[in-house]
Amino acid sequence: MNTMIEVMRQKMSHESFTENVTKLWKDWKWQVKHVIRDVDTVEKILNIKLTKEERANIEETIKIFPMSITPYYLSLIDADDYKNDPIFKQAFPDKRELHITKYDMVDPLAEDKDSPAIGITHRYPDRVLFHVSNLCAMYCRHCTRKRKVGDNDCIPSKEQLQEGLEYIRNNLMIRDVLISGGDPFMLSDDLIDWVLGELNKIEHIEVIRIGTRTPVVLPYRITDNLVEILKKHGVIWINTHFNHPKEITDSSKEALRKLAMAGIPLGNQSVLLADVNDCPRIMKRLVHNLVQNRVRPYYIYQCDLSEGLEHFRTSVGKGIEIMESLRGHTSGFAVPTYVIDAPGGGGKIPVMPNYLISWSTNKVILRNYEGVITTYQEPDDYRHDSCDLKCNTCNLQLKLQKGEESKITGIAKLIADYNEVITLTPSE
Numbered sequence: 001m002n003t004m005i006e007v008m009r010q011k012m013s014h015e016s017f018t019e020n021v022t023k024l025w026k027d028w029k030w031q032v033k034h035v036i037r038d039v040d041t042v043e044k045i046l047n048i049k050l051t052k053e054e055r056a057n058i059e060e061t062i063k064i065f066p067m068s069i070t071p072y073y074l075s076l077i078d079a080d081d082y083k084n085d086p087i088f089k090q091a092f093p094d095k096r097e098l099h100i101t102k103y104d105m106v107d108p109l110a111e112d113k114d115s116p117a118i119g120i121t122h123r124y125p126d127r128v129l130f131h132v133s134n135l136c137a138m139y140c141r142h143c144t145r146k147r148k149v150g151d152n153d154c155i156p157s158k159e160q161l162q163e164g165l166e167y168i169r170n171n172l173m174i175r176d177v178l179i180s181g182g183d184p185f186m187l188s189d190d191l192i193d194w195v196l197g198e199l200n201k202i203e204h205i206e207v208i209r210i211g212t213r214t215p216v217v218l219p220y221r222i223t224d225n226l227v228e229i230l231k232k233h234g235v236i237w238i239n240t241h242f243n244h245p246k247e248i249t250d251s252s253k254e255a256l257r258k259l260a261m262a263g264i265p266l267g268n269q270s271v272l273l274a275d276v277n278d279c280p281r282i283m284k285r286l287v288h289n290l291v292q293n294r295v296r297p298y299y300i301y302q303c304d305l306s307e308g309l310e311h312f313r314t315s316v317g318k319g320i321e322i323m324e325s326l327r328g329h330t331s332g333f334a335v336p337t338y339v340i341d342a343p344g345g346g347g348k349i350p351v352m353p354n355y356l357i358s359w360s361t362n363k364v365i366l367r368n369y370e371g372v373i374t375t376y377q378e379p380d381d382y383r384h385d386s387c388d389l390k391c392n393t394c395n396l397q398l399k400l401q402k403g404e405e406s407k408i409t410g411i412a413k414l415i416a417d418y419n420e421v422i423t424l425t426p427s428e
């Protein structure tokens, strides 16, 4: 980082704050103001030289998918071996992004199609994604919303956010709001305070989640003031996005510590990326580093079918291999769920090794992580009372308020005793 500050000092010598770069370095607004968007600056800072052809390719790529790297994130790159650096690969454009395969989609998760109001994606009955901006400090090369990166980047006004809020207010089934983006923490403290305040006023909202990559790419965003605001507003969970152990630095640890100390449960969503983290040893190191910093690994995503991501995609088998190397081999709470977000808007589908090998009427055959094959004898006289939804007369004593239960859907509906449906037939 010191050379980085030195280069920054030189670069900004025409500006008035030369002596203060070290202090300014930890000012998130300074970082945002100085994000690197051009190849020249990357070459200068890393002290590297691209060939003419390489440069032409990158320029071409940036025209379609722009580049934006925070000085902080750039400073983590090992300049001596930048081509193999996991930070470099996530931040610096690659001409392979221009290669669009016939399976690639502009909007693979159908987020725009499933959008009933500006900024809202409503796929699961009880929860919504609320995109509060499309602005990010760093443009991840593997962004699933690549289609939107760099599109009229701007902080939304309260009026623009009102439509989404209104939708949430009017849908009593929604109990969980996932604030996403872009990066929600690119909004000002005041606007974050306002959005959270508005959500908190809605009686049916039980939890608010925020998805942010700032602890990874802009850890100085987690200021004391921001933390005070988060603490003020009901139950907030935060999910962040670390992909590689190298991203866990003293600065990011400090950001995570502040959030955890404010009582905010922290989770992490990683994306499985070829040549970046497609290795059981790297993933194990990552989840260990996360739990050491009070972050619970939540999901590992199979890389989406967004345009220009083919070079990042792995086989699904690689993900299963990674899960096989975690479950049983490390603390249960360090094991995330590996999911494929189904193209076309099918939602997240968990994928894992098979542990249930076979079964009979009263016995299941299982195998454990060591390969031990074992049996579990089921009770001879387990009697299950058919459920008629009349909780008042049920021994299990669930005391639900009226309207507290949402309607059953999907496979659970086929299973339910009180439902007559015996097949699910796709409407198309």
Ligand SMILES: *Cc1c(COP(=O)(O)O)cnc(C)c1O
Pocket: 121, 122, 123, 124, 127, 128, 129, 178, 348
């Ligand atoms: C991921 C996602 C959610 C949240 O899913 P969880 O499994 O509850 O974390 C909600 N809505 C949409 C559209 C999503 O993509």
